[in-house]
Amino acid sequence: MNSSKWLMAGALCLASFTGAAYAQAKDTAKTLPKVVVLSTGGTIAGESRSSTDTTNYTAGQRSGDQLVKAVPEIAKVADVEVEQVVNISSPNMQYSHLLALSKAANKYLADPSVSGVVITHGTSTAEETALFMDLTVKSSKPVIVVGAMRPATAISADGPFNLLQAIALAVHPSARDRGALLVSNDRISSAMYVSKTNTQSLDTFQAAEQGHLGLMVGTKPYFYFTPASVPGKPYFDVSKTENLPKVEILYGYIENDAGMLDHLVGTGTKGVVVAGPGNSSLSKAMVEKITKLQADGYPVVRATRVGAGIVTPKKEGIAAGFYNPQKARLLLALAINEGADLKKTQNYFLPD
Numbered sequence: 001m002n003s004s005k006w007l008m009a010g011a012l013c014l015a016s017f018t019g020a021a022y023a024q025a026k027d028t029a030k031t032l033p034k035v036v037v038l039s040t041g042g043t044i045a046g047e048s049r050s051s052t053d054t055t056n057y058t059a060g061q062r063s064g065d066q067l068v069k070a071v072p073e074i075a076k077v078a079d080v081e082v083e084q085v086v087n088i089s090s091p092n093m094q095y096s097h098l099l100a101l102s103k104a105a106n107k108y109l110a111d112p113s114v115s116g117v118v119i120t121h122g123t124s125t126a127e128e129t130a131l132f133m134d135l136t137v138k139s140s141k142p143v144i145v146v147g148a149m150r151p152a153t154a155i156s157a158d159g160p161f162n163l164l165q166a167i168a169l170a171v172h173p174s175a176r177d178r179g180a181l182l183v184s185n186d187r188i189s190s191a192m193y194v195s196k197t198n199t200q201s202l203d204t205f206q207a208a209e210q211g212h213l214g215l216m217v218g219t220k221p222y223f224y225f226t227p228a229s230v231p232g233k234p235y236f237d238v239s240k241t242e243n244l245p246k247v248e249i250l251y252g253y254i255e256n257d258a259g260m261l262d263h264l265v266g267t268g269t270k271g272v273v274v275a276g277p278g279n280s281s282l283s284k285a286m287v288e289k290i291t292k293l294q295a296d297g298y299p300v301v302r303a304t305r306v307g308a309g310i311v312t313p314k315k316e317g318i319a320a321g322f323y324n325p326q327k328a329r330l331l332l333a334l335a336i337n338e339g340a341d342l343k344k345t346q347n348y349f350l351p352d
Contacts (some may be wrong), residue, residue, distance in 0.1 A: 018079070025345075034113050036081045037082045037167070038117060038119045038286070039119075040121050042120065042126075042334055043151055044146070044152065045060050046152060046153070047153045052155060054154050060089055064084050064120060078168075087141055090123065095244045102238055102239070115118055116143070116170030116171060117292070118146070119145045127326070131180070134179045135334060141176060144181050145176070145181070146166035147159070162183060177229070179192065179233070188213045189212050189213060190207065193322065194206065209271070209322070210255065212224070236337075246291055247336070248331075249273045252275055256286065258283065269334045274300060274301070275325040276302055282302065287316045300317045301333060319350055321350040
């Protein structure tokens, strides 16, 4: 055989091999479980001019597609579809964004081909969005909220590995029937209890009383417990909800102005959460104001500024139980939107 025939035969052989490899890769992609990533921005999508800048960066600069493509290992774990819901810093999240995320998550999880949903999010308010998903998404499949403490441009940025772990968790059978979860720094946490506890540390997400549910080792989850339900955890159908009622938070301290309650009520606020000291032990003036408001059916929730522990019932107000102020605000907004009275709302926070 002359040289030209050898070259032609080699080319045909290479083309055949490449085509077979491509077909095999395509078939492999089809066999991988499907995960939908709902991208919202945050530090995980943030950029800075300096690789050592971990504080003065701009959040929400990279798209969800960019975040996924920056981690090629994801392609070995799941077939990923990305929807860019918004691209902002998480303090700019609004009710409309939470509702959009909840509706999208419910829609995708109802698809038999989808194994789970991952929400990329800024860490500042990630616990609030995670709780909202926990209370409004109805599926045995996992919803995983994930973010980063360092922007994408930083040395040792934590976002890429956090995202890989979140997607790996979303397709793992052990993550089912656990409600919404938050993944960060190898830890798996319950959306109901987890909170950000440190302004800078990679290990910022903690649940002081309840602890973590498990941990990730590489891309493999290890849970400490079998799936368990939070006693009396409510579910709210927001599929037809376009907005939520205005609820504000007041901080409790020495000689605080109880007249602020009157101000909030007078400016259209539909409910108030008071982050009181200790077991939300409030001043005499505040107790008197709350007592008058609740006589008219107006909801005021007593939460605590302490950061851990349960707020127990008293005559005045609605006891927040284990909900911190920012999470209590969302639950109260959902309860008001549903039309729940004070007794039913109290039962949402602390079930009988």
